[in-house]
Amino acid sequence: MSEITPEVVRHLAGLARIDVTDAEVDRFTEQLGLIVDSAATLKAAVAGDVPATSHPIPMKNVYREDVVLESLSQEAALSGSADSESGRFRVAAILDEE
Template sequence: MSEISTDLVRHLAGLARIDLSEAEVESLTGELAQIVESIAKVSEVATPDVVATSHPIPLSNVFRDDEVRPSLTVEQALSGAPEREGDRFKVASILDEEQ
């Protein structure tokens, strides 16, 4: 039997301040129950002798040396800017704070 009930889903939605319809509550109850069951199955086989992995295939990072390469000049980079302030793009403030 599932530990997830419609009352629990409504309670969690209230804590998260999410307004759910009855159809959404019913749908999420089933989905969350399936997730809990899946985690329980994984927990059954996750024994101390099974090494934890973050990825099934070993990965390695490929690094390259940083090299200075030709790039745009400040004038070229700012040539299409609607507004500029010195050597920077000028954009409208998105916060009510001045920096």
């Protein structure tokens, strides 16, 4: 039985900064439960001493010369923002008033 409960889905959605409706919580609880259950087979499949692969083609650290290259202007970088002021992104308050 899956450990995905409505409370877990609400908690995860909160961590992911996504408001969810009650209907979405119900639907995702059921769907994610099925997906997670099907993933449970993996643990048994790799019971032996198997190294993890995070990147399919191994590469060493990739460096370039530390020289200034052309980059976006401040104006271009701000062009997609919903709100900006004095060359900065403008956002709502970060802390609650309480």
